[in-house]
Amino acid sequence: MSDTTDGQVLTTQDGKPLKAALANALRREKLRSLMLIAPLLIFVLITFVAPIADMLFRSVENGIVADTLPKTVVVLKEWDSGSGETPDEEVYAALYDDLVVAVDNKTHTRLGSRLNYEESGISSLFRKTGRRIKRMDEAGPFKDQFLAADKKWGDVETWQVLQRYSPRLTPGYFLNSFDAHQTAEGIELKPADQRIYMFLFGRTLFLSIVITVSCLLLGYPIAYLLAALPLRTSNLLMILVLLPFWTSLLVRTSAWKVLLQQQGVINDFLVWTGLIGDASRLVMINNQTGTIIAMTHILLPFMILPLYSVMKTISPSYVRAAKSLGANDWTAFWRVYFPQSVPGIGAGAVLVFILSIGYYITPELVGGTSGIFISNRIAYHISSSLNWGLAAALGTLLLVAVLMLFIVYDRIVGIDNVKLG
Amino acid sequence: MSALPPYASPLQRTWFYSFRIICGLIFFFLIFPILVILPLSFNAQDFFTFTKEMLALSPEGYSFKHYNDFFTNPDWQQALTNSVLIAPVATLLATSFGTLAAIGLSQSHVPYKPAIMAVLISPMIVPLIISAAGMYFFYSRIGLQGTYWGVVLAHAALGTPFVIITVTATLVGFDRSLVRASASLGANPVTTFFKVQMPLIIPGVVSGALFAFITSFDEVVVVLFLGSAGQKTLPWQMFTGLREQISPTILAVASLMVAISIALLTVLELLRRRSERLRGLTPG
Numbered sequence: 001m002s003d004t005t006d007g008q009v010l011t012t013q014d015g016k017p018l019k020a021a022l023a024n025a026l027r028r029e030k031l032r033s034l035m036l037i038a039p040l041l042i043f044v045l046i047t048f049v050a051p052i053a054d055m056l057f058r059s060v061e062n063g064i065v066a067d068t069l070p071k072t073v074v075v076l077k078e079w080d081s082g083s084g085e086t087p088d089e090e091v092y093a094a095l096y097d098d099l100v101v102a103v104d105n106k107t108h109t110r111l112g113s114r115l116n117y118e119e120s121g122i123s124s125l126f127r128k129t130g131r132r133i134k135r136m137d138e139a140g141p142f143k144d145q146f147l148a149a150d151k152k153w154g155d156v157e158t159w160q161v162l163q164r165y166s167p168r169l170t171p172g173y174f175l176n177s178f179d180a181h182q183t184a185e186g187i188e189l190k191p192a193d194q195r196i197y198m199f200l201f202g203r204t205l206f207l208s209i210v211i212t213v214s215c216l217l218l219g220y221p222i223a224y225l226l227a228a229l230p231l232r233t234s235n236l237l238m239i240l241v242l243l244p245f246w247t248s249l250l251v252r253t254s255a256w257k258v259l260l261q262q263q264g265v266i267n268d269f270l271v272w273t274g275l276i277g278d279a280s281r282l283v284m285i286n287n288q289t290g291t292i293i294a295m296t297h298i299l300l301p302f303m304i305l306p307l308y309s310v311m312k313t314i315s316p317s318y319v320r321a322a323k324s325l326g327a328n329d330w331t332a333f334w335r336v337y338f339p340q341s342v343p344g345i346g347a348g349a350v351l352v353f354i355l356s357i358g359y360y361i362t363p364e365l366v367g368g369t370s371g372i373f374i375s376n377r378i379a380y381h382i383s384s385s386l387n388w389g390l391a392a393a394l395g396t397l398l399l400v401a402v403l404m405l406f407i408v409y410d411r412i413v414g415i416d417n418v419k420l421g
Numbered sequence: 422m423s424a425l426p427p428y429a430s431p432l433q434r435t436w437f438y439s440f441r442i443i444c445g446l447i448f449f450f451l452i453f454p455i456l457v458i459l460p461l462s463f464n465a466q467d468f469f470t471f472t473k474e475m476l477a478l479s480p481e482g483y484s485f486k487h488y489n490d491f492f493t494n495p496d497w498q499q500a501l502t503n504s505v506l507i508a509p510v511a512t513l514l515a516t517s518f519g520t521l522a523a524i525g526l527s528q529s530h531v532p533y534k535p536a537i538m539a540v541l542i543s544p545m546i547v548p549l550i551i552s553a554a555g556m557y558f559f560y561s562r563i564g565l566q567g568t569y570w571g572v573v574l575a576h577a578a579l580g581t582p583f584v585i586i587t588v589t590a591t592l593v594g595f596d597r598s599l600v601r602a603s604a605s606l607g608a609n610p611v612t613t614f615f616k617v618q619m620p621l622i623i624p625g626v627v628s629g630a631l632f633a634f635i636t637s638f639d640e641v642v643v644v645l646f647l648g649s650a651g652q653k654t655l656p657w658q659m660f661t662g663l664r665e666q667i668s669p670t671i672l673a674v675a676s677l678m679v680a681i682s683i684a685l686l687t688v689l690e691l692l693r694r695r696s697e698r699l700r701g702l703t704p705g
Contacts, residue, residue, distance in 0.1 A: 051556040
């Protein structure tokens, strides 16, 4: 580096300062790699990230009240909900104007079903009023006419719900997900017989833990055996793990449906051997047992593969050294081998747990009513009850849980170390 | 553990054999459900269990009627056609975008690499029901819900993480001086890509494509929400079959799909061996 000590700047052949030329080259290289990544990044952002963001938005979005009843929302703001009095004539007049437009566009029924999630009975109130609105006297007075159409318009509660859900953003869906709701007195838990989501989250958690533990209990010996056997044998046995891994989820679920039925193969076999009587066939499907058995089978390869890849790196000489120092088989395993396999247990357990808490298909098909997960409820709200906001809020909660677990997984394994097959 | 030493005590001997029996039982648990549907799919009756004739191995107990039903029933044929129309296009999209991005990601200076990686891998992490819900909401906004392209794009997005992971893994062993050598000999970047880089990373690309294919071909949750009756795929048809009127034709379809899995598994194993050979590692 004699040049620099002379105070001269190093240059490239064509006279540019070397530092600038290098920075230039680096920038070009960065740009090139970004250009290669850009198509996929844009693709994933549009087809995948945007939908997820949309779901997050929908879990708090509540524009329907303000869009359907724009005038009412504005004048209702002035009303004091704690006064115990129904709003003034002015509000009823605004409601009349809004409903005339809404009935023309047929949007009043949608608003009714939206508000019905918060207060049952509102859906029929809007439908009934919608039918009567044409016959009302345009000159007013409106309050009496509305009360004549349905006396619920005279209830303070109806107006409280309307006022509470006037803002464009609402925490209502999330409160619902936690079995709570807003009342005039603030946020409180729903009556005990209506609390279902916390129970479902709890069951999802419980079943996922049971499935993870059974996968670990079944997967550990297999991974241990595969890692200990000579490569030629273990490669052959590995097929028994990889074939289920590669077989379609629906194929495996249908296999369990066939096996576990009351008239299925397992029950037939047990009756044939005389272990159980023909009348007392075991009920193993459409309940939690079915979900646990089928999902343990489906997720077992996800436990075995990470365990195996960790156990493969444990040198057998440690165990041999322990034994030569006087440890018996159990001590050598428990004190020397097992601690080294813990990263594999962590990786496999977190992976299986993440996969199982979001499972939908298998619980839906073999879980009956007692073996379903929170995801089945999400699906129900999307396709049957059409309460999309609640589905989005439940989905958001599930997503947060999975992402937190994934951070744990990333700490243990590292996202770059994910291997397939 | 691989062999019992001659000096083993009776207790060690007992444990050695009982451990093997336990493992044997677990292997049985893993493989039995898949194997059992193969003979059942040839059942001559509409039962889901072995009939007396089947157990006696008499030919009357077996028939191809469920396979026959699969190949003649318009519902199943439509589902098969849809699957065949959707999966390859989704695979093509996922593989081409994914391979390019993996090459970009494996360069030495990538700004914001962890963040980009997190976004690109996310379709694999997020539970399918959440992806399905989000896509259903968003795609209905932009008019893609219930269309062929909606399903294809969704499946392609779900398949890309697998392509990224497999191709990146192959690129770890890729000698970058080969690209420079090719450039110094006058090849333009496109020629270099197709003549030098591609042949070397092709095992990773193909296994990534297989993963993407199986993701789309097996996928049922997203298509259930995003598709309309016109996009009913094979897994969807199986799902409705299992939920509503369970017909033994499902077992025939399942057996055919097991055959497909075996074929895919074989191809992957061959590719793995080839890639190890190319990297100078001999397959076990």
